[in-house]
Amino acid sequence: MLTYLAKRLAALLPTLLIASFIVFIFIHLIPGDPIYVLLGDQATPEQVEALRREMGLDQPILVQYALWLGRVVQGDFGTSIFFDAPVLSVILDGAETSVLLASITMVWIVVFGVPIGIISATRQGTWVDQFFSGGAMFFASVPTFWLGLYLILVFAAGLGWMPSSGYPSIFEEGGLANLRYLVLPSLALAAPNAALIVRLTRASMLDVAREDYVRTALAKGISPNRVVLKHVFRNALLAVVSAFGFTFVALVSEAVVTETVFSLPGIGRLVVQSILRRDYPVIQGVMLVIVMLYLCINLLVDLAYRWLDPRVRLT
Amino acid sequence: MRSTLVFWLKPFLARRISLFGLCVLAVIVLAALFAPWIAPYDPLSYDPIARLSPPGPEHLFGTDHYGRDTFSRVVYGARLALMIGLGVVGVALTFGVPIGIVSALFPRVGLVLMRGVDVLMAFPALLLALGLIVILGRGIENAILAVGVVYLTTTVRIVYGVSLKLREEVFVEAAVSLGAGALRIIFRHILPNLVSPLLVQASFVFAFAQLQAASLDFLGLGAPPEIPSWGNALSESRIYITRAPWLLIFPGMMIVLTAFSLNLVGDALRDRLDPRFRDTFASGKKG
């Protein structure tokens, strides 16, 4: 197990290097002098000179990259032009909102997506299946922000059940009750992703249902419902689990929009605002954090897969 | 020829919902082509007196905060939607197909290229598009390019997968042993077999491109604000959502309908082309 983990981590290294290089080069691709890209227009000559030395701009690009990587490893992601604060702390300020939003959304996705997929598959071709499959395709076609706006219109502005925007930290006044600020955003964010999980669960359930061992299980005299849960679902779960890395990426993507619609102080909105403020060091930092998170999640998905599938476990 | 037509139409005739998708797409294409004749007003002309008027005989879908006719803007929006869809599919195919084929035929190059594609896939779609917009600047062409690059990755994956399988198939090996050149193999054996999976992929990419482009517009980083795209319409009207909800219903519904129809059509095509799905389809209908 440990050797496997070590091997997997070693395999991640090249991907991590290439990805971080892309993130690094991003600053240099933005039109203009990278120094001013990183410092903004109001930089003093002293600041410019200091940064020029720090980045090693007179050196070859790979050396610059190595210098940058060295700083990143030590937790120095640069300085935000807008906040005039370290990028890492700016990102961490938004982390609570984004992590909670993503977690609650994941709960919705699992709670709604997987069971509806199973029901749809077991009732293949009936009106129940058509209703759920059609619904899943509909929600996969709805722009998140549009759904979010209507959730606000109905449940916040209309019925007044939920707050319409913002999110005070759970560590401030209100405590855990502040999570209600995240209910509507997480639902809007969950809808398209849960829809994809419904479709995926359904498809892989139907795939597995054609397998010979399902017929064996039925031949034993086990009731079809039990076969679905014990034999079909356990195998179909493999495909669903391996899709969770992808789901995470899709989630982050749409969180950018959702956080903007609901004015949540998270990392997604930070990206959009930083683009509008030309606060490039922050954008670069967020990209790096997200790519690293993605690779970590993929690693976790891999481990879960190994745990679920004995065929992989022992090789 | 007739049998080919029957082959393609069958899944649409068998499932009325797919036919619905096809019809919606036809309407959108017609709206885009004949926008100047269909739209009763100039989508850009202001009418301060008729600001935020609700849907009625005068203005079918109402007007926005500048008094612009929403119906006309929605009709012209179809042009943008088609342009973005075709553009993104175009970018994804023009770059995706050669990269995928070359990677499959030349494993050494492929190793490098596919690793690059893997890395790109680690970036969330919208974030990658936003990054590219930051580099390229705002604008319709750049939005198309940025979203196109995002879906390039999935296209390369599909082309690579199919080509790799074909390369190992007997007939391609036979062609190689007979001394066929790489180009001949690509054009005679690989490209024809790519048509069907790419057709399915194109309809899904077309659908997702609508959503991504709308998101960019909404964030104010897509098409310039004066362009009557559906995403811009939503972006500008969001503050009027309580006072004039119709401003959001119609353009939003258009985005949903377009993406939904494309997904339906893509599903129907896949059922027709993927023998595995075809089996379920047949048994589901008859069983």
Added chain:
Amino acid sequence: MLEVRDLTVTIGTEDGAFEAVSEVSLSLAPGEILGLVGESGCGKSITSLAAMGLLPPQARVSRGGVFLDGEEITRLPPHRRLGQGSGRIAMIFQEPMTSLNPVMRVGEQIVEAIRVRETVSEREARARAVELLDMVRIPDPARRIDNYPHEMSGGMRQRAMIAIALACRPSVLIADEPTTALDVTVQTQILGLIRDLCDSLLVAVLYITHDLGTVAALADRVCVMYRGRIVERAPVADLFRNPTHPYTVGLMACLPRIGERPETLETIPGSAPPLGPRVSGCGFAPRCERARPDCRDDPLPWFDTGRDHVALCRYPMVEREP
């Protein structure tokens, strides 16, 4: 005990509904092995799935039925058959590699089969699972019980499949080409195992195969199928001594004989037709050298040799050709 009477199975396809099995009748006695022989697509697997109650959704029994100890079970899926008398049907399938659930230990899969019908504790069921593995001659069963299917060889998986089938204490065992996917030496072992189990447990076995050689070695009686119909039924020795239906004769001519070095391998002209609309008269007539115009007329007569040996043919081969 197991009786199939006039079984007709209709399959719906994109081009319409066709009979895959027409008026098939057969019966099995305890301790007997009945071989069901035919080319692929002749309807032998569909017959066995119908007997098992596991027809795919496109297929349905349109006439006739399946009876176990006199009770009709035609439309009962396996889990509804639990209370049906003492008789039980179990089945082993063609593909041992894919017929076991890859994410469950073999032991769990046997225990599951035991506990479907018997209320026993987990420990008792496990002990019986070890016994069953021992019975199908898997070495070191107490250890093997915790293996996953992928940790076993093909032959061992097929033995495990047989153990699962025996777990419900069946009176009838249906074996659908259980050795096709295995090495020749393993094939012989599995065939020996089936024969022994049949003799010691007095199970009735319906053995489905395309291989006449296997039938000769294993079966007591044989039914030959062609295009969804049984065309000849006989005790195994008499069938090989006096094949009567031209199709059976053709099949036998295709068997290479040991010691003879044939100039060419014999074949039956033409090929078995795919599933399609039913033709009148004899299905084999288009490929038959002896066919005459009236072979296309219904109904075809059963020719009885008087030795418990019948053939569905108007012009049977009564004497051996020179």
